[in-house]
């Protein structure tokens with residue numbers, strides 16, 4: 001299989017076949033993101049995709065789900081994505097669905113008919129890092145869209161029958177706006193009604209613009225305790241019909257997962273009890289300052 005530069009996938013795609021169709025991220029400019037800084041964006045040559053599918057046919061013939069990598073494979077045109085889907089289904093007849101990372105502008109660039117065609121071709125549970133329900137936070141993060149555009153694209157995806165997951169970065173508005181950010185994120189997600197929500201804390205990674213802004217005093221980082229306060233407030237505000245709440249990433253201070261609305265009370269209890277069990281010095285630390293190691297020792 002061809003994998004160039006860094007390759008990422010959501011934790012819940014661990015059993016999916018990762019098929020590289022792009023390298024890097026077509027945006028590659030989010031304030032907090034270091035994932036593809038060293039990998040210039042490019043589209044995989046068709047020959048490489050064919051070679052990988054030949055290998056997959058030989059080694060993983062019963063693959064049921066394919067996840068297209070890298071950073072935002074949904075940036076490809078609808079025609080390109082349809083061609084890839086046809087190649088996947090021909091090579092791997094047991095495939096039931098195809099996912100990938102997608103940005104809000106990737107969705108906006110496609111017509112309603114194209115989105116419906118992609119759904120018919122098996123695209124499902126595409127992973128959208130919407131991150132925040134506040135416009136000024138999206139601007140600060142340099143996400144390249146606003147809340148209104150995100151809301152519009154979520155409605156278009158539902159109308160097209162193309163299910164999607166969303167990522168929310170709790171604590172991204174800083175410690176003074178925990179309640180406001182939690183409420184805005186919950187309102188956006190309640191309207192979006194995704195299949196799955198992936199929640200994680202904001203990390204300040206070395207070499208990112210966010211690290212510079214933190215050093216200049218233009219951003220205030222939340223502690224792990226404040227992150228948990230916001231995650232709890234966010235979950236309290238969620239009113240979802242049928243959605244996985246996924247907080248099992250290694251960066252989640254209290255690992256939880258459940259189905260909403262069924263498990264809402266149990267998830268809140270687990271978060272509150274987990275928070276109460278964490279030593280105060282760990283709760284007072286920041287996600288980017290080695291807290292994962294301290295938490296692993298704690299758990």
Ligand code: SF4
Pocket residue numbers: 025026027028029030033034035036071072103129
């Ligand atoms: S769109 Fe995703 S992968 Fe690309 S820079 Fe932003 S967070 Fe990173």
